[in-house]
Amino acid sequence: MSALDTAPETMPPGPEIKPKLSRDDIIMRGGMVVIALYLVISLAFPLWAMLSKSFSTYKFNLSQYEFQVSDDAGVFDGTILTGTQLNDQTQAYGQSDLSASSDSRLGVTKFFPDFSFRSPVMYKIRNMVEGGRFLVGSTLHDTTDWTELDSNTFRRVQLRPVKSTGMENFVNYFSTPALFNSIKNSLVIALISTVITVSLAFWFAYALNRSCMRFKGAFRLIAMMPILVPSLLPGIALVYLFGNQGMLKELLFGASIYGPIGIVIGSVFFTFPHAFIIISTALAISDSRLYEAATSLRSTPWRTFWTVTIPGARYGLISAAFVVFNLVITDFGLPKVIGGQFNVLAVDIYKQVIGQQNFEMGAVVSVVLVVPAIFAFAIDRLVQSKQVAQLSARSVPYAPSPDPKTDRFFLIYSSLVALFIVGLLAVCQFAALVKFWPYDLSLSLNNYQFDKMDGGGWASYFNSIELGLLTAVIGTSVVFFGAYLVEKTNGFRTGRALFQMFAMLPMAIPGMVLGLAYIFFFNNPDNPLNFIYGTMAILVICTVTHFYTVSHLTAVTALKQMDREFESVSASLKQPTLKLFGRVTVPVCLPAILDISIYLFVNAMTTVSAVVFLYSPKTSLASIAVLNMDDAGDIAPAAAMGMMIFYTNALARIIHLIASKGILRKTQAWRTR
Amino acid sequence: MKHYDVGTSAVNQTNAPEKLYLSIENLWKAFGGFVALKEISLSINEGEFVCFLGPSGCGKTTLLRAIAGLDLQSQGVVKQAGNDISNLPPSERDFGIVFQSYALFPNLTIEKNIAFGLENAGRSKSEINARVVELLSLVGLPDQGKKYPAQLSGGQQQRIALARAIATNPGLLLLDEPLSALDAKVRVHLRHEIKELQRKLGVTTVMVTHDQEEALSMADRIVVMNHGVIEQVGVPTEIYRDPVNLFVADFIGETNQISTNVAAGGRLSIGERTFACREHDFADGNDVVAAIRPEDVIPHEAGYVSSDENLNCIDVLLHEMEFLGSFWRCRLQHALFGDAELFADFSINAVRRLDLGEGKDMVIELPADRLMAFERPGNAT
Ligand SMILES: Nc1ncnc2c1ncn2[C@@H]1O[C@H](COP(=O)(O)OP(=O)(O)OP(=O)(O)O)[C@@H](O)[C@H]1O
Numbered sequence A: 001m002s003a004l005d006t007a008p009e010t011m012p013p014g015p016e017i018k019p020k021l022s023r024d025d026i027i028m029r030g031g032m033v034v035i036a037l038y039l040v041i042s043l044a045f046p047l048w049a050m051l052s053k054s055f056s057t058y059k060f061n062l063s064q065y066e067f068q069v070s071d072d073a074g075v076f077d078g079t080i081l082t083g084t085q086l087n088d089q090t091q092a093y094g095q096s097d098l099s100a101s102s103d104s105r106l107g108v109t110k111f112f113p114d115f116s117f118r119s120p121v122m123y124k125i126r127n128m129v130e131g132g133r134f135l136v137g138s139t140l141h142d143t144t145d146w147t148e149l150d151s152n153t154f155r156r157v158q159l160r161p162v163k164s165t166g167m168e169n170f171v172n173y174f175s176t177p178a179l180f181n182s183i184k185n186s187l188v189i190a191l192i193s194t195v196i197t198v199s200l201a202f203w204f205a206y207a208l209n210r211s212c213m214r215f216k217g218a219f220r221l222i223a224m225m226p227i228l229v230p231s232l233l234p235g236i237a238l239v240y241l242f243g244n245q246g247m248l249k250e251l252l253f254g255a256s257i258y259g260p261i262g263i264v265i266g267s268v269f270f271t272f273p274h275a276f277i278i279i280s281t282a283l284a285i286s287d288s289r290l291y292e293a294a295t296s297l298r299s300t301p302w303r304t305f306w307t308v309t310i311p312g313a314r315y316g317l318i319s320a321a322f323v324v325f326n327l328v329i330t331d332f333g334l335p336k337v338i339g340g341q342f343n344v345l346a347v348d349i350y351k352q353v354i355g356q357q358n359f360e361m362g363a364v365v366s367v368v369l370v371v372p373a374i375f376a377f378a379i380d381r382l383v384q385s386k387q388v389a390q391l392s393a394r395s396v397p398y399a400p401s402p403d404p405k406t407d408r409f410f411l412i413y414s415s416l417v418a419l420f421i422v423g424l425l426a427v428c429q430f431a432a433l434v435k436f437w438p439y440d441l442s443l444s445l446n447n448y449q450f451d452k453m454d455g456g457g458w459a460s461y462f463n464s465i466e467l468g469l470l471t472a473v474i475g476t477s478v479v480f481f482g483a484y485l486v487e488k489t490n491g492f493r494t495g496r497a498l499f500q501m502f503a504m505l506p507m508a509i510p511g512m513v514l515g516l517a518y519i520f521f522f523n524n525p526d527n528p529l530n531f532i533y534g535t536m537a538i539l540v541i542c543t544v545t546h547f548y549t550v551s552h553l554t555a556v557t558a559l560k561q562m563d564r565e566f567e568s569v570s571a572s573l574k575q576p577t578l579k580l581f582g583r584v585t586v587p588v589c590l591p592a593i594l595d596i597s598i599y600l601f602v603n604a605m606t607t608v609s610a611v612v613f614l615y616s617p618k619t620s621l622a623s624i625a626v627l628n629m630d631d632a633g634d635i636a637p638a639a640a641m642g643m644m645i646f647y648t649n650a651l652a653r654i655i656h657l658i659a660s661k662g663i664l665r666k667t668q669a670w671r672t673r
Numbered sequence B: 001m002k003h004y005d006v007g008t009s010a011v012n013q014t015n016a017p018e019k020l021y022l023s024i025e026n027l028w029k030a031f032g033g034f035v036a037l038k039e040i041s042l043s044i045n046e047g048e049f050v051c052f053l054g055p056s057g058c059g060k061t062t063l064l065r066a067i068a069g070l071d072l073q074s075q076g077v078v079k080q081a082g083n084d085i086s087n088l089p090p091s092e093r094d095f096g097i098v099f100q101s102y103a104l105f106p107n108l109t110i111e112k113n114i115a116f117g118l119e120n121a122g123r124s125k126s127e128i129n130a131r132v133v134e135l136l137s138l139v140g141l142p143d144q145g146k147k148y149p150a151q152l153s154g155g156q157q158q159r160i161a162l163a164r165a166i167a168t169n170p171g172l173l174l175l176d177e178p179l180s181a182l183d184a185k186v187r188v189h190l191r192h193e194i195k196e197l198q199r200k201l202g203v204t205t206v207m208v209t210h211d212q213e214e215a216l217s218m219a220d221r222i223v224v225m226n227h228g229v230i231e232q233v234g235v236p237t238e239i240y241r242d243p244v245n246l247f248v249a250d251f252i253g254e255t256n257q258i259s260t261n262v263a264a265g266g267r268l269s270i271g272e273r274t275f276a277c278r279e280h281d282f283a284d285g286n287d288v289v290a291a292i293r294p295e296d297v298i299p300h301e302a303g304y305v306s307s308d309e310n311l312n313c314i315d316v317l318l319h320e321m322e323f324l325g326s327f328w329r330c331r332l333q334h335a336l337f338g339d340a341e342l343f344a345d346f347s348i349n350a351v352r353r354l355d356l357g358e359g360k361d362m363v364i365e366l367p368a369d370r371l372m373a374f375e376r377p378g379n380a381t
């Protein structure tokens, strides 16, 4: 051995050591594959089905058929005519009659003006290409042999459309102003709502973080209220206030609440808490030393605001803007209730699918809607990753000092915002309790007799609670276990990266799109999972998937705070990883687990967009009932049901709070020194 | 290829029967394109306490984790007790481990933490309890069992982590910087305790540290690492007294370094003079670095004249003195060293006896067997 003996710099070529997998490794990888498979089935496949649907067109291809007609004696003279030639002669069908959807059928008797089903004339028909298709009654003919039919049977011949793949649906979409105008409408609404919400939420968060005004706790609570109701509820309140019989209708000076104005006001209401949380967090983490520096440099408050406050909160502001934009552009309930004739993308999907049964066009609108949603999502992710970096470098938190003038100003401002939020909810509650708005304002519980209305009655309310509980329990288990596996599995890099990607995807997919994609995927009779269509199971799966991303991120954040050597220690002690998971990981992460479950419960109670395509009469939901009762003109019961959702969620949150406090006190004595 | 055989080192090892326990053969580890460990070979005997010592990022932890199977090496063989364990998962190896963070389970009491590894192995409840009590008293915390980790001090937590790691009587104990999160006093105290415990249990132990004092005071053998290679392996005194290269000499203890070259007869020429030095294999005329530790410099009174030129005596000016408690750190100047100053540590006694003081002249002796020649860095041959 000598100092001159230096090792070579590069590894000699040769195979890398292949690790022998332990039982735990296999279990964990297996578990990850199972959950990944769940995401593939509940997300990737349906989206794929939807995408391919948007590129499928169905058309009757008349040139594929040949016909012969006999004389009255039943003798054929050998003249053969194609369907195209016949159509040219008779002008039986126009171009638009020939485009079809997958289930369309086309009769052929119109090609023969003299046709009578009692005549002795005989007909022959054949496909010109192998695999062509027409029906006689319900028998499919797909060969090129001639089929000879008497006129009575010929009546029952029906052509089947040919499927082709192409951009045609999109061309159609973009050449129909009634459709593509919605893009502009959606973007405009989303932009205006974003600007208003973010500005309001910023000053509200600023007041809570940077002033010494009173009642901060109450304001914080009020700011979170809109999360507890379906997005369409503010729409109902606005109808009561500014609708045709509204109390404050005059305030609009002749403008109608049904349309962009109503959508924007309602959107500000339901997106406010989301913007508020994000901006508040951003303001809370800013460094007080910057303010001290600014003060010592004799900077004016105005200058300090622009050079310190705004740059410090900029990631929060950008992130909030994209979240709000995304929420508004993908929202369906609110524009459905108060949009009037003003078309937006999310409602278009609904109209195409439910109103016109045009699934292909529904798919096209979905694809169009996914583009801005994914864009907003991607930018938000980018910004959030920057914010995390800023957070870890944080230092001294800012402590405001009292200033009577500004404090009073912020108190007034915050009270106005709070009044807006509480006011809309109060209107709903009041309207639900009066006999007949606005003519008979005496109180009654008539509007709670849901069983007398369309919409599913009280059963739908209990369905919602069932959905909420199932989603909370199943969703939390799946999400947390999945996050654990992806965080703590050794090696298996590609698998884990792929899983992370799948877990992020749901956030970028609007609910309407997800719901429609489920129709395409699960309602397909060839799908072995077809049986869950129309059951509670599909609602649970859809809801868990819809809200997967935020839950997953919460779980991952909690797991990242665990010592990463726990698994190593456990393995060295020859204990199964699942034992560690049950004894240590779950108890330590209990606060996060409870957060995930309440998040899932509340969202399951309020969601409309995804499930609106998937409920069956037996599984109608409270939020859907609000929509349907409103649609049927039973607005007061709709408001009543909406407020039932609110109280249920509020109660759930209180129980959650008490439960977490209790459980924490019991199981987490170790947190205190 | 170098193979460092710890057990057959030259220094006397009378008490431990030399039985090979852990051997690492030609081990490599690459993170993508970055090679963190290069051609590592090493043998460790049963019952030995070995320290991996090296600057931050040199690959100590990586090597430890490869031994544990927590991060598998890219190539190479690891054998424990005669079995090839190169590709086994941690759960199929035989070791206990203590991390820098201790990784105590925060929601379990101390007792439950220690008992964690004892469960599911066919032991009865009372057996487990007895073992936990035994371990608690072994690490000197007999009545802390009902507390939670957060209620203990850092040093106590460290001992609990140790107790948990040895609970199952593993054949190998791995410690990754177990003391670095503690303050200096506790650290020194725990050094002894860990060493005591290890001796009592006779468990083969590998400890990672970047603290040379820790390594020197605790280890039977030290493995000095740098940039993913092993620089030297040896008992602490050997590493300190006979470093194989400038890196080791500089990393462990302190060393004066003087650029020089080899003159006739293997002597080192500094300025116009040549000095006798320890034996080396450099050819005449090679560029080398002469190195001597500050405490190896011998002080003499001014005007001292040596009879033997091999005693390497130099007249110097004592430029500055700094009192460091048990000795004086002195900066010495001489034209031979140019602008650089030679550091020397003189005992309080010597300073008083020779009446040394700042600005005074004196004579120093650089003992030939303490003056070493090393290859110059960046001069690879
Ligand atoms: N997972 C990894 N991916 C890429 N590089 C890594 C990884 N782990 C370690 N390295 C690199 O390998 C080298 C050795 O790391 P290692 O943790 O073994 O150092 P160390 O000697 O333990 O240092 P310290 O004293 O700071 O703990 C470092 O340069 C480190 O950056």
Ligand SMILES: [Mg+2]
Pocket: B060, B061, B062, B177, B208
């Ligand atoms: Mg390390």
